[in-house]
Amino acid sequence: MVTNFQIPPVMLTLQIDSSIPCISPLGEAIHSLCLYATDSTECASQMQLAVIEAINNIVLHAYHNRKGNPITVKWNNENRQLRIEITDFGDSMTAPPIPELAPWDAENGRGWWIINACVDEYDYKVVFCDPQNAGPETGKPVTSPEKANILTLIKHY
Amino acid sequence: MDVIIFADRKGQELLPLTDQTCVPLLPLAGKLIIEHTLEDLVDAGFRQAHIILSPFAEQVKQALGNGKRWGMTLSYSTSRGEGSALAELRRLKQQPKTPFLVMRGDVVRSRSLKDFLLQAETADIPVVPALFNGANAYLLVCRNVLEPLLHCLDWTVASPTFAASHAIDINGCVARLDSLAAFHQANLDAAAGRIAGLLIPGRQAAVGLTLGRNTTANPQNLTQGIALIGSNCHLHPTVALSGEVVIGDNVIIGSQASLESTVVLPHSYIGELVDLRNAIVRGNDLIRIDTLAILKISDTVLLDDLKNTGVLNKDLEATINRLAGVLLLLLSLPLWLLALVLALSQNRGKMYSVQILRGNKRLMDDLGVLQRTAFKAGEWQVKPPVLRYLPRILAVISGDLRLVGSLPVSLAAAEKRRDQWEKLADQAPAGLLGPTQLNLPIAASDEEKLLSDCVYAANYSGKANALCLLQSLQALMTRKAWVG
Amino acid sequence: MILQHRSHNDIDVVQLSGRFAMADCGEINLSIQDLINQGHGKLLIDMEKVTFIDSSGCAVLVAAYKSLQLKAGRLVLVTSPSVQSLIELTRLHTIFEIFPNQDAALEAM
Incomplete structure (x- = not known):
């Protein structure tokens, strides 16, 4: 007899600083979490790759490679769906770029292509938030602008 | 016997058809080009194959999957494309066990694999290439991985040199699909049955008229000749088809359009009163085979x-x-x-x-x-x-x-x-x-x-x-x- | 990320292991570009033990390929499954010469 023990809906929040050495440990954490939830190394690797590409973009383009800014990653598993929400308070994009493959000899510009291929859905929005919420609990610096960029990555398994 | 399929053509010679896809995924008489090779293998009793891919490899993997549809197990690897077969074989993680069968999956040949294998069994030479009526069939049985004669599988070698006595010449034909005109002709040949043994999808609605499922077309659409129409197509009752016409899936053709000796790729849209002869239509692109000019067809007919x-x-x-x-x-x-x-x-x-x-x-x-x-x-x-x-x-x-x-x-x-x-x-x-x-x-x-x-x-x-x-x-x- | 370098006849062999991500890319890129500048134009990058690679890792490989092209040299890669899948995802397999293991690669060079 096969009994399928379902993992109950779980939500976890991780937070890192916007510095490059923080990205890899976060990637490993995401990989482990996804592997735990899905039992599929392929799914876990793809989720890790998508999250790392997204965070590379945030560190380089939203925070212009400046340390000391928060990046929040909410990991959520429900109904055979992994949902990862990445929030930053840096410069916003006007819209998520079109996932087009860069010419082979380009040395960057593959990130969105990879994210698009690794997840089933993604969604980018800029929300304006209450500066009252700033503080150590929210991880939002008091001096931050009043908006947050939220990238949501969704993958079914 | 292990089977290795080379489907690594870069497809330059078939541009613009290969700008968003690769040669093995182009349609030939209602199926993907590589499907004809897989069906031939299944028919000869093979249940597994390894496919070597190059451009748009992910599309091929997605289209063929693990091969269950054909009752096969398919595995894949990638290459830079059009390399030497010998080098590519040695690059495989898992070396094939000799003797093995190697063939190209981005050309189309008549169904003669069984005949060839029967004759190849008796030939006592390290590599047995197949000739179909004298033409290189890009198909061989190999008893030694390091055999230089494998070069007759290389796409870039124009005419491989081997003694005819060392090859098996059988009755059949090969479509190399090495130009737009050749691709066009191969589609017409397949529809007309000149490439023997291909399984062509659809039902015979009238003499010469084969229709896929969910397709609306009338027997009077075919004024003369042979037409092969894919599934989910709409042909206005006043459309006139003549000569040999091959129409892919999900194609809409407006009223009073006339098509002669034309190949229409899937998801195309042909407006009212358009007159096509000797052409390939892909989406809104019209490629004239005689001049190789590429034109845009305006879609004047609305779907509704x-x-x-x-x-x-x-x-x-x-x-x-x-x-x-x-x-x-x-x-x-x-x-x-x-x-x-x-x-x-x-x-x-x-x-x-x-x-x-x-x-x-x-x-x-x-x-x-x-x-x-x-x-x-x-x-x-x-x-x-x-x-x-x-x-x-x-x-x-x-x-x-x-x-x-x-x-x-x-x-x-x-x-x-x-x-x-x-x-x-x-x-x-x-x-x-x-x-x-x-x-x-x-x-x-x-x-x-x-x-x-x-x-x-x-x-x-x-x-x-x-x-x-x-x-x-x-x-x-x-x-x-x-x-x- | 560990980078080991050795020479095999006139071939420079770089062996990478662990994660090949943005944090390591700067240094790896410098070492590889140095090797290309000093070497004989034959470079083998062995990534059989690389567990993770992202687009910045790909960028290092592309930069190495371009530098070697200028020197009329040759770049050969050995990949792990995760490296191979990213290379295929970004369609770079049509550019790079890839071998299943170091021995096969050295023999071919």
Whole structure:
């Protein structure tokens, strides 16, 4: 007899600083979490790759490679769906770029292509938030602008 | 026996067809090119194969999957493309066990694999290449991985050199698909059965006419020759096909288009009155085989127009409607008198007005597109709707309106219908009476009326129209008909 | 990330292991470009033990390929499954010469 023990809906929040050495440990954490939830190394690797590409973009383009800014990653598993929400308070994009493959000899510009291929859905929005919420609990610096960029990555398994 | 399939052509020679895909995924007579090779293998009893891919490798993997559809197990690896077969084989993580079968999956050959294998068994040489009627078939049995004779599988080697005595020459043909003209010809050859043994999908609808599922086409579409049409296609009844024509899946062809010796790739759209000969159509691109010129075809036919023709142009129904209009006019004569009297008493200045509305007659405009024409609809300037719209009976007699139909609208209002759901209402003919006219208050918003017409168009049937007529008799007795 | 370098005849062999991500890319890129500048134009990058690679890792490989092209040299890669899948995802397999293991690669060079 096969009994399928379902993992109950779980939500976890991780937070890192916007510095490059923080990205890899976060990637490993995401990989482990996804592997735990899905039992599929392929799914876990793809989720890790998508999250790392997204965070590379945030560190380089939203925070212009400046340390000391928060990046929040909410990991959520429900109904055979992994949902990862990445929030930053840096410069916003006007819209998520079109996932087009860069010419082979380009040395960057593959990130969105990879994210698009690794997840089933993604969604980018800029929300304006209450500066009252700033503080150590929210991880939002008091001096931050009043908006947050939220990238949501969704993958079914 | 292990099977290695090379499907690593870069596809330069088939541009622009290979700008978004690769050669093994191009269609040939209703199937992907590589599917013909897989079917040949299954037929010869093979149940597994390893495929070496290059450009758009992920698309091939997605299209073929693990091979279950053919009862096979498929594995894949990638290469830079068009490399030497010898080097590519040595690069494989898992070396094939000798003897093994190697072939190209991005050419098409007639189904002669079984014959070849039978003869190859007896040949006592390290590599047995196949010749089909003297031409390199890109197919060989190999007993030694390091055999330089493998180069007859290389795409870049124009004519491999090997002693004919060391090859097996059997009856069959190979389509190299090494130019747009060759691709075009191979499709026509496959449809006409000149590449023996290919499994061609579809059912024989008439002599020479093979149709895929969900396809609407008439036997009279084929004026002469052979046509192979894929699934989910719409061919207008006036389309003329001649010579040999191959049409892929999900293709729409507008009225009076004529196609001769043409290959239409899936998801293409051919407008009205387009005349094609010796061409390949891919989406909106038209490639002329003789000049290799690439043109854009303008899609003048709207999708919904194609669906419309059934509802709007039934001649018998139109005549019955017009006769009913005459009858209704006779019956309503006393009401006309009443309307005249009321109009005279209520209005000093204007007792009759004229509106321009869009009717059901259709004429070709300057661009050659059929458009519904406008007509003049009169109105008595009186309050009771029954009397007010009496002059529209004249439009029923003239054929501009049906007895039962959607609410006629002005040309400007019809122009504003741009969304797909809004256009649904245009699929039904406009009428004197109808659910919208009967059930909605006159003051209802345009959106409400449009929505009601959409529902009517979606459920269009003779029975619904008859019920509507009965309902209007009943409505004649209501307060709404006389007060508004 | 560990980078080991050795020479095999006139071939420079770079062996990478662990994660090949943005944090390590700067240094790896410098070392590889140095090797290309000083070497004989034959470079083998062995990534059989690389567990993770992202687009910045790909960029290092592309930069190495371009530098070697200028020198009319040759770049040969050995990949792990995760490296191979990213290379295929970004369609770079049509550019790079890839071998299943170091021995096969050295033999071919």
